[in-house]
Amino acid sequence: MQYATPLPAYLVQRYHGWKATAYNDNKAWYKRLANEGQHPRAMVISCCDSRVHVTSIFGADQGEFFIHRNIANLVPPHKPDGDLHGTSAALEYAVNVLKVAHIVVLGHSNCGGVKGCFDMCSGAAPELEEKASYVGRWMDLLRPGYERTADIADPAARTSAMEREAVLVSLENLMTFPFVRDAVESEVMTLHGLWNDIGEGDLEQYDPAKKVFVKV
Template sequence: MHRVRVLPKYLSKRLDRWRSTTFSENREWFSHLASHGQHPRAMFISCCDSRVDPVAMFEGEPGDFFLVRNVANLVPPCAVNRELHGTSAAIEYAVLVLGVSHIVIMGHSGCGGVAACYDKCEGVNAEWEKNTSFISQWIEVLAPGYERIKDMDGDRSERLSAFEKEGVKVSLENLLTFPFVRAAVEEGRLVLHGVWADIGSGALFAYDGSTESFVEV
């Protein structure tokens, strides 16, 4: 552990600014959160991509959203085994302990994880075939979505955009494989949502389950 270092200066400076502004101006609210715990109404499952920030986009404040970020905003199918499932554990906590009312799967344009899965399914990048790649194993969750776009017309960019949206749908489908999620949905305690954000334009498209299409919000 001797190789671990303290924070770089640019992060320390940002921390100082946050303490002197945001934290100082909202000290009472932070004290309330510390004393009374968190009670978020919504959970967001979004991508690790640094360009996509659901808190900023939806003007979230501390305590508003329960957040999970992973490669390609994926939810794996429910499977209880010896493997570690950070995303599944977070979903369980959000639904059974926090009692969130909404879960939002948030995909986005230009997703590197989706592109990696596309290349793997197309067999054009041997890097993603390696058993030692964590990314390769993780993005297999998305493979069912490839089956729905592999024969569509259009260039690579258009197919990737469609695949990103299918990824949102795959995660929504997988959410319903968790018994406690399905029960909460059927009992009206929980609503599921899927959205896809265009980074360059700021447009947001929400999935409408009744028409099985994405509509601009």
């Protein structure tokens, strides 16, 4: 493949540093993971945003989380004949093969994908309305969240509310997958909705009894 090039020097240096320290100090654990396979307790669906560091937030070790990341931590509805199969495939593998006990949808503050959905739906980003826009067509999944926040006049407050709506839309769509619904209803798996304030380090979880997000 003629377009692939060697890694930048700073990444090579960081790799060698990791191999000589973190890996070398835990070599037996890495070999055990390699030989015995992965047995994660939870699947985390989070945003691609580089500021969202899932393993750091929960102090997780290698092999503990099965992590899937996409724009705005969205889950599409169950649609076997559709085109949005990346997230669906990861979900199917986590539930049916890995038998995870928990699925966590993790949203966050200042989400660029959610802001893009707000701009698109409000007419400020016509480029995202184009059929050829991958981001726009993916963010169509959040249109219900835009509609459900119509009573919020302030744009900043509305986009913040939409970040939490992205979590709720994903939880709703998760339950359209038969294998997810079966696992939840048989009480072998639980669903959780979280929102992380990047700047403050706060974490909120959705309380279905109160129908609001509350601090953890």
